[in-house]
Amino acid sequence: MTISLTKKLIGATVAAGVIVALAGCGTAPAPASSGAAKPADSNFKPCLVSDSGGFNDKSFNESAKNGMDKAGKTLGVKPLEVESKSDNDYKSNIDALIAGKCTLIIGVGFKLDAAIAAAAIANPKLNFGIIDSIADPDGDGKPDAPNIKPILFDTAQAAYLGGYAAAAWSAQAGGNKVGTFGGMQIPPVTIFMDGFVDGVKKYDEDKGGKVTSVGWDKDSQKGLFTGAFQANDVAKQTANSVLGQGVDVIFPVGGPIYLSASAAVKDSGKKTVMLGVDSDLAVADPSVADQILVSVMKRIDDAVNTTVTEAAKGTFDPTPYVGTLANNGVGLSPFHSFDSKLPKGLKDELTALQSKIVKGDIKVASPSSPK
Numbered sequence: 001m002t003i004s005l006t007k008k009l010i011g012a013t014v015a016a017g018v019i020v021a022l023a024g025c026g027t028a029p030a031p032a033s034s035g036a037a038k039p040a041d042s043n044f045k046p047c048l049v050s051d052s053g054g055f056n057d058k059s060f061n062e063s064a065k066n067g068m069d070k071a072g073k074t075l076g077v078k079p080l081e082v083e084s085k086s087d088n089d090y091k092s093n094i095d096a097l098i099a100g101k102c103t104l105i106i107g108v109g110f111k112l113d114a115a116i117a118a119a120a121i122a123n124p125k126l127n128f129g130i131i132d133s134i135a136d137p138d139g140d141g142k143p144d145a146p147n148i149k150p151i152l153f154d155t156a157q158a159a160y161l162g163g164y165a166a167a168a169w170s171a172q173a174g175g176n177k178v179g180t181f182g183g184m185q186i187p188p189v190t191i192f193m194d195g196f197v198d199g200v201k202k203y204d205e206d207k208g209g210k211v212t213s214v215g216w217d218k219d220s221q222k223g224l225f226t227g228a229f230q231a232n233d234v235a236k237q238t239a240n241s242v243l244g245q246g247v248d249v250i251f252p253v254g255g256p257i258y259l260s261a262s263a264a265v266k267d268s269g270k271k272t273v274m275l276g277v278d279s280d281l282a283v284a285d286p287s288v289a290d291q292i293l294v295s296v297m298k299r300i301d302d303a304v305n306t307t308v309t310e311a312a313k314g315t316f317d318p319t320p321y322v323g324t325l326a327n328n329g330v331g332l333s334p335f336h337s338f339d340s341k342l343p344k345g346l347k348d349e350l351t352a353l354q355s356k357i358v359k360g361d362i363k364v365a366s367p368s369s370p371k
Contacts, residue, residue, distance in 0.1 A: 046071065046308045047080040047102035049093045051109035053229045054083050058284040059255035059277060060188075060300055064108045064131060067304030074305075075312050090115035098123060104311045106130065106151075106304060110188050113137055120145035127316045129307050131300060132188035134320065141371070146318060149307060153298035153323040155188075156195030156366035157357055158330035161350050162251070162275050162296040163199020165332070165342075167211040169273065169293055170248035171203070172343045179214040179242035181224035181261075183235075183254020187368035189225075192253045192277060192296060194218050194366035202353070202362075214245050221367065226257055235260030243268050249293060251275040262288045273338070280333035295333040298323055322370045326358045 048068045050061040065081055072079040080100060082093045090112050097105050098119065106129035107116040117135040120128045120143075127147055128135070134150040135143045143150060166178045180196055182189040193216040200213045216223035224242065226235045235252075239261040242250055250272055252261040258276065265272045274281075274288070276295030281288065303321055310316060323329015332350070335342060356362040 043101070043103065044075075044077060044312050045080065045100075045102050046075075046077065046104045046106075046311065047082070047097045047100070048106050048108065048304075049082045049090070049097065049112065050084050051107075051111045051229075052084050052086050052089070053109075053255045054085075055081065057229070057255040058258075058281060059279055060131065060298075061108050061255070062284070063279050063298075063300040064106065064304050067301035068106070068308060070301065071305045071308035071312075075309065077312075079308075087111060091118070094119045098126065103127065104129070104308065104316070106307065107133075108300075109133070110186050111184075116148065117144040120148045123147075127311055127318075129304075131303075143318070149316070149318045150320040150370075151300070151303045151307065152320055152370040153300075153303075153330050154191075154325075154364075154369050155296060155298050155323075155330050156191050156198075156369055157325045157364045158296045158298070158332060159192045159195030160199040160202065160357070160364045161332050161353060162294060163196035163201075163213070164203045164353060165199075165294055165346065165350060166196070166249040166251065166275060167200040167203035167209065168207075168343045168346050168349075170211050171207070171209050173248040173271070175246055175248040176209070176211045177214065177245065177247045178211060178249040178251070179245060179247040180251035180253060181215045181226070181238050181242055181257075182252075183226050183229040183257050185223075185225045189253050190216075190221065191366045191368035192251070193223065194368065195364060196251055196275075196296075198364065206349075214247065215242050215251075218366075226254065226260075229255045229257060231256040231259035236264050239264035240268075243270065243272060247272060249273055249275060251277075251296075253277050258285075258288065262291055265291060276333070282333065282336045290337060292336070293338050294335050296330075297333050298330045299328070303329070320370065325354055 053061050055065045068079045104127045110133045113133045114137045116130045129149040131151045135148045170178050197213045226238050235257040252258045273293040274291050276292050281295045282292040
């Protein structure tokens, strides 16, 4: 069940013929068995706490919830899922889950880093997980407690493919320009943007093209950000600043800010298309399906599902989980309604690029890639 907390606990594919994408270092997440399986420990209680974006963000929070719900259904348990309304809620939400006898608590997102680390240190007999972070507030390069499982994704690899596809689309459209902007300037956001601009450059190298990208400079690590993950006037104005530069494709990286980009595109009257992030956005939010060329996905749902089911069996493993193209942790969604409109041969080129990345023939690197 999904609940909100204040000071008290109130309640408790593959791209069609194209690319695969999904999950982790070590053992890749596998879909849980369809049959109900009771957890080994009858006291097992998995719990999830969102960041301030909430569970209806059509992005990473919602994907994590889907994974938790799936695991709960398979295991025959009712997870506690708490929604943070602001950044100030993280500590109190986690404290309430601990008081509620949760045995596994997963925090969704980089912004819960310090709160998860502090809780894990104070509660060494409980298991914790955190998405898009290693829970390392002290900066020594490793989790601050041995009972934390980092759930990470090298999304630069998938965004590289997305950038290549965006460049191909723009070249076909004739504008030869694509753009991106982000929510907060944090590693889980900039890693998408790094891969994206490098994918555009790869297209130009392979095709002798002249497609340029705006909104992010990988070398200087500077670009356009809204400062938050809310769909609001600031996000729309930021999207307009990218659209005003004549882009054929826009890549909003930051959960709900895609809604602001969508509105800005519609208001502009232009034929600019968007790239989605985290989930298959054309499926997650059908209202924007006709604007989504493709989505750069990270399978948070599978990672959470696997983490929960392993913990239920008593085999919780704090080894960092890193989703890559090689283990299907990240990748591209189907192109859906745009499939028949793609430049000839693009999907084969993307398949070949993915193969080269997996084999190591192409190195996709970002300062924000999991180490």
